[in-house]
Amino acid sequence: MALAIAVVIVLALVVIVLLARRSRTPAAPPVPRDPFAPGGYTAGDPRYLKAGDMVDYLGERLFVRGSLRLAEGDYRWSEHFVDAMNGTSAGRRWISVEAEVDLEVVMWHEYRGAVPLLPGQPTITVDGVTYHHKEHGTAGYLSEGTTGLPPTGRVEYVDYEGPDGRGLAFEHFLNEPGLDARGQGRWEASLGERVPPGTLTIYPGGGA
Numbered sequence: 001m002a003l004a005i006a007v008v009i010v011l012a013l014v015v016i017v018l019l020a021r022r023s024r025t026p027a028a029p030p031v032p033r034d035p036f037a038p039g040g041y042t043a044g045d046p047r048y049l050k051a052g053d054m055v056d057y058l059g060e061r062l063f064v065r066g067s068l069r070l071a072e073g074d075y076r077w078s079e080h081f082v083d084a085m086n087g088t089s090a091g092r093r094w095i096s097v098e099a100e101v102d103l104e105v106v107m108w109h110e111y112r113g114a115v116p117l118l119p120g121q122p123t124i125t126v127d128g129v130t131y132h133h134k135e136h137g138t139a140g141y142l143s144e145g146t147t148g149l150p151p152t153g154r155v156e157y158v159d160y161e162g163p164d165g166r167g168l169a170f171e172h173f174l175n176e177p178g179l180d181a182r183g184q185g186r187w188e189a190s191l192g193e194r195v196p197p198g199t200l201t202i203y204p205g206g207g208a
Contacts, residue, residue, distance in 0.1 A: 106194050117170070132161055167193075169190045
């Protein structure tokens with residue numbers, strides 16, 4: 001009996017010593033994080049946006065109605081068409097997501113100026129902002145949800161770069177209804193602004 005009591009006392013002392021040591025162990029420092037990594041961008045990863053998701057951007061809530069998954073050679077990116085929850089019409093808008101090196105998220109809206117814009121010049125000035133030609137190419141796409149486009153197709157694009165994360169983009173979709181005699185659609189011009197980290201929150205829709 002005395003031996004059993006002694007064993008219990010010894011075990012209790014061991015537990016007390018271990019707890020005392022743990023309380024004196026300093027907390028591990030926080031792990032360094034890349035502020036531009038996808039996880040630091042949003043509550044949710046923009047690379048996995050899809051039709052049915054909802055996003056909150058600068059206090060406005062938008063539904064993702066459809067997505068284009070684009071590819072040119074080994075390069076991949078996506079465009080997500082969004083509508084405001086309150087039903088207001090601000091023209092067509094979409095969110096582009098590129099992750100070639102760093103994650104880049106841009107909010108785009110269609111250009112609705114009185115003077116039509118066409119690509120081709122080295123620089124284009126819109127509302128006092130000058131954009132410089134960046135790249136020109138043709139990509140294949142897969143369409144998901146509601147985009148107004150066939151399930152698959154090709155698009156020619158011309159991108160211009162402006163100051164402070166601004167962009168001017170031109171697209172025309174090939175082999176779609178209402179083409180001209182050469183099988184080409186009209187150029188669609190859009191103005192974009194880079195989405196700063198921490199300003200976009202993603203609420204996954206069904207099937208997440």
